[in-house]
Amino acid sequence: xxRILVINPGSTSTKLAIFEDEKQVxxxxxxxxxxxxxxxxxxxxxxxxxxxxxxxxxxxxxxEYKDFNAVVGRGGLVRPIPSGTYLVDELMVEExxxxxxxxxxxxxxxxxxxxxxxxxxxxxxxxxxxVVDEMEKIAKISGHPMFxxxxxxxxxNQKAVARRAAExxxxxxxxxxxxxxxxxxxxxxxxHRNGKVIDVNNALDGDGPFTPERSGTLPLTQLIDLCYSGxxxxxxxxxxxxxxxxxxxxxxxxxxxxxxxxxxNGDKKAExxxxxxxYQIAKWVGKMAAALKGEVDAIVLTGGLAYDENYMVxxxxxxxxxxxxxxxxxxxxxxxxxxxGALRVLRGEERARSxxxxxxxxx
Ligand SMILES: Nc1ncnc2c1ncn2[C@@H]1O[C@H](COP(=O)(O)OP(=O)(O)O)[C@@H](O)[C@H]1O
Ligand SMILES: CCCC(=O)OP(=O)(O)O
Numbered sequence: 001x002x003r004i005l006v007i008n009p010g011s012t013s014t015k016l017a018i019f020e021d022e023k024q025v026x027x028x029x030x031x032x033x034x035x036x037x038x039x040x041x042x043x044x045x046x047x048x049x050x051x052x053x054x055x056x057x058x059x060x061x062x063x064e065y066k067d068f069n070a071v072v073g074r075g076g077l078v079r080p081i082p083s084g085t086y087l088v089d090e091l092m093v094e095e096x097x098x099x100x101x102x103x104x105x106x107x108x109x110x111x112x113x114x115x116x117x118x119x120x121x122x123x124x125x126x127x128x129x130x131v132v133d134e135m136e137k138i139a140k141i142s143g144h145p146m147f148x149x150x151x152x153x154x155x156x157n158q159k160a161v162a163r164r165a166a167e168x169x170x171x172x173x174x175x176x177x178x179x180x181x182x183x184x185x186x187x188x189x190x191x192h193r194n195g196k197v198i199d200v201n202n203a204l205d206g207d208g209p210f211t212p213e214r215s216g217t218l219p220l221t222q223l224i225d226l227c228y229s230g231x232x233x234x235x236x237x238x239x240x241x242x243x244x245x246x247x248x249x250x251x252x253x254x255x256x257x258x259x260x261x262x263x264x265n266g267d268k269k270a271e272x273x274x275x276x277x278x279y280q281i282a283k284w285v286g287k288m289a290a291a292l293k294g295e296v297d298a299i300v301l302t303g304g305l306a307y308d309e310n311y312m313v314x315x316x317x318x319x320x321x322x323x324x325x326x327x328x329x330x331x332x333x334x335x336x337x338x339x340x341g342a343l344r345v346l347r348g349e350e351r352a353r354s355x356x357x358x359x360x361x362x363x
Contacts, residue, residue, distance in 0.1 A: 002069045002346045006335045007054060007112055009074060009105040011185030011213060011243075012254050013304075014050055016057045018068075019339035027335060028057050031255065034213065034248050043103040050108055051115075065120045072342040073109025074156065074334065075129025077102040077204075079359060083132045083159060085341040087352040088114045088124040091359065102152075104204060105185075106130050125352060127341030128156040130204075132197070139199040139291070149207070153188035153200045154303070160333035161302045162192050168327065169297060176297040179288045179324070181281060182332065183305035183312070185254060187211040189281065191288040199291045201284060206241050209280030212254040212305075215245030216280060247273065256305050256312070263311065278312055282319030289323045296324040306330040 001020050008015040017027040030053050040046045058064065065071075078092055078101060086092070088110045096107040110126050117124035132155035140149050158180045165180075166173040174195035182188045187209055190200040201208030210216035218241070227237055240249065248254050250273040251262065262270035289296055299320055305312050307330040317326050344350040 002343060003067060004339045004342050004346075005054075005058075005065070005068045005071045005116075006338045007071065007073045007109050008334050008338065009046075009050055009108045009112075011105050013185070014053050015335060016054060017335040017339065018061070018063065019336075019343070021343065022340070024336065024339070026057075026061050034244065034254055037243075043099060043105065043107055044097055044111070046105070047108060047111065051112060054112070065116050065122075068120075068122055070123050070125060070342045070346055071113045071116045072125045072127060072338045073111075073113035074106045074338065075110060075126030075131075076107030077104055077152070078110075078129055078131055078355065079362070080131050080133035080151065081129065081353075081355070081358050081362075083128050083134070083155065084353045085125050085127045085345050085350060086129075086355050086358075088117065088126055089355050090114075092126075092355045101131070102204060104130065123342075123345075123352075125342045125345065127338050128159055130155055132159075134196040134198065135200065136198045150202050150205070151197070151200055152202045152204050153190060153197070154182035154184065154186070154203065154332075154334075155197070156337050157182050157302060157332040157334045158188065158190050158192070158197065158200075160337035161300050161329045164329060164333060165298055165300045165327050171297070177292045177295050178298055178300055179285050179292070179296055180300045180302065181285060181306075181316070183211075183281070183301070183303035185211065185213050187214075187216075187281060187303070187305075189284040189288055191291040193292055199288060204242060209284055210246040210277055212247045212256060213243055213245060215241045215249070247277070256308055260308060260311060274311060275315060278315035279319065282316055285316075285320045285323065294323075298324050299326045300329060301326060302329045302332040304331060306332075 004019045006017040014030045018025050093114045096111050113124035130152055133151040135151045142149050162178050162180055163173045178192040180190045186203040188203040190197045208216050259270050259274050306328055345352045
């Protein structure tokens, strides 16, 4: 039996799980408020805060790090790489610590896993990091050659639930077309054509709908004027786009459950803003339907917001079910996908990819 520790840091949560082979024997989701996280200037400053959460979780269950055969973390903003399980190495950790390719909570997955791996001599992996890139060339064209659209999204969960949907439809993932909508702290809408994500919004970079804590696409000239107004510095503006945008900016919370409560209590502004989020998500589903030339087997709703049947799921069905049937997988399969990626390697069913080799090969 292989025992695996799963570490999944998200922008609004830390999700932890323990697997014994295929079986999840324990799990915990810690939710983080914007106030709690705003004490940390840089993402890497959250290291101890997130490690303490892991150690409390293990202590409560009577486990120690040495009881595990592997540790697997959610993979963050490394260089664009193909889908798969990667052994965490020094190059990857150095790049993540320096935030060379950007800052996101998922960067901490590999950094924490590597530290545990070194101390306790167990392998550390990441699976399908947020930079998995299968985008078609045409989708990368932005509108000006100085800019390129990038594939940064919830690759791990998008791939995992897409396979689950294929199974439910009685087909292979490689045979069907899906639009997967992951709705967490960030939101990504991916067009999956025959097993590849050929187009997706950049969930981190002002590209897409607004989210619980991000602005999504903003009116460009207004943004430029604000940047040059002399009133705000770089960090302030960046924070309006990621961290203090979206629901946080309009309603003061990143917690959709609180927003639902506000709506039930008759708060009309909360209803308008939350519905506008659904409206923007639905319009992105429409874009991806066009990318798939209307050949869509199903739309899949997933992530934390997909638990909200009363508002979000209901509204999205109203706006998009003319395109294809809508399947709903609340939360998602991230922890399981991470554990299974590590398990396949531990069992020798798959070889872990080397990040260093991948980087050398791609130049
Ligand atoms: N049961 C639920 N009902 C409605 N919204 C939920 C529920 N659980 C989580 N959410 C919302 O989902 C969002 C977080 O999604 P999640 O995928 O867990 O986040 P992260 O991106 O941090 O991994 C938050 O706005 C949270 O309030
Ligand atoms: C980096 C894209 C993935 C993302 O936005 O994840 P969260 O929803 O956990 O912030």
